[in-house]
Amino acid sequence: MDRPELALPQLHAFTVLAEELHFGRAAARLGIAQPPLSQQIARLETKVGHPLFVRGPGRVVLSPAGRELLPSAQRALAGLADGLAAARAVGSGRAGRLRIGFSASLALTVLPGLLRTFRERFPAVELDIREMTTAPQLAALQLAVLHEDAVDIGLLREPPPAGEAGSLGFRTVLTEPFVAVLPSDHPLAARRTVGVGALAEEPFVLLPRAAGPGLYDRITEVCGSVGFAPRIVQHAVEWQTVCALVGAGLGVSLAPASIRRIRLRGVAFRAVEPSTVRTRVAVAWRRDDPNPLVGQLLEVVGTE
Known part of the structure; x- marks a missing residue:
C-alpha cells in the first residue's frame, strides 16, 4: 500500500486542475509541462481506482469521485501548509513553548518586567511559568529536554560556583543587598x-x-564574616512564610532586599x-539546548 505522503504532489496537482479545469492553465500555474501533470493525475486515479475527471474536447470536469475527493484534498494541503508555517515559526524562535522556573522572591523584582518584555516581542510563544526554589530548578534543568518535569530557563538566587556548573550556563541578572527581617516591636x-553582628544572639x-x-x-x-553562626530555630520554604513567622515572634531573619515588598503586619525590614x-x-540554561526560544529569552535578559 502506498504511503499517504507520497500522494501529496498528486493531490496538489489534482486540486489545481480541479480549480482551473484546464490542463494548460493548471500546468502553467504549477510551473510544469502538461505531460508531467497528466502523469500525476493518472497516478492519483490509479490509487483511487476511479477517474477523477471527465475529459472531453476542450473541456475537463470533475467526476463524481473527483468531487468527493476535492474537499479532503484541500483540507490535507491546507493542514500541511499550516504545519509547515508552524514549524518554521518554532524553528526561528517566533513561536513554541518555553518552560521557565523561578524563585518566588523574583516575582517581586525581575520576573514581571522580563515576562512583559518577552511577551511583547514574542506574543505567539506559550510561556509555562513554574514557581520553584533554586535546588529544584537546577534539578529540572538537568533533566532531558523532553522530560515533562524539565524547565528550559531558570531564574534563581546564588547559582553554584563555576566549577560546579557542569552543562549549565549562568548569567547574573542583578545583585541586591540584604535586609534584616524583624518583629516590628523588636528593639532593633x-x-x-x-x-549584622547585632543579630548574633537572636534566633533565626x-x-x-x-x-x-x-x-x-x-x-x-x-553571619560568619562578623563572627557568629546563626542559631536557626525554624525553617520555612517560602519567604512570605519566613516573614510571617518572624512577625509571630519566632525569631529574625536575613533576606534579599526585595522581600520588603511583602507587606505583613508586625514585620519590620531594616x-x-x-x-x-x-x-x-542569575538566569540559568542548558548550554546545548536546541530550543531557539532559550536564546531569545537570554537576549531579552541582556537588554533589561
Missing part, C-alpha cells in the same frame, strides 16, 4: 540600619538549605551593615 526595629528563621544551598550558604557566610553585602540573581 527602632534603628534605620542594623549591623531561614529557608532550609535543601531549597537553595547557595543562598543559605551566603547568609551563613555573611537595611543591614555592611551595605556591600549582596546576593546574586
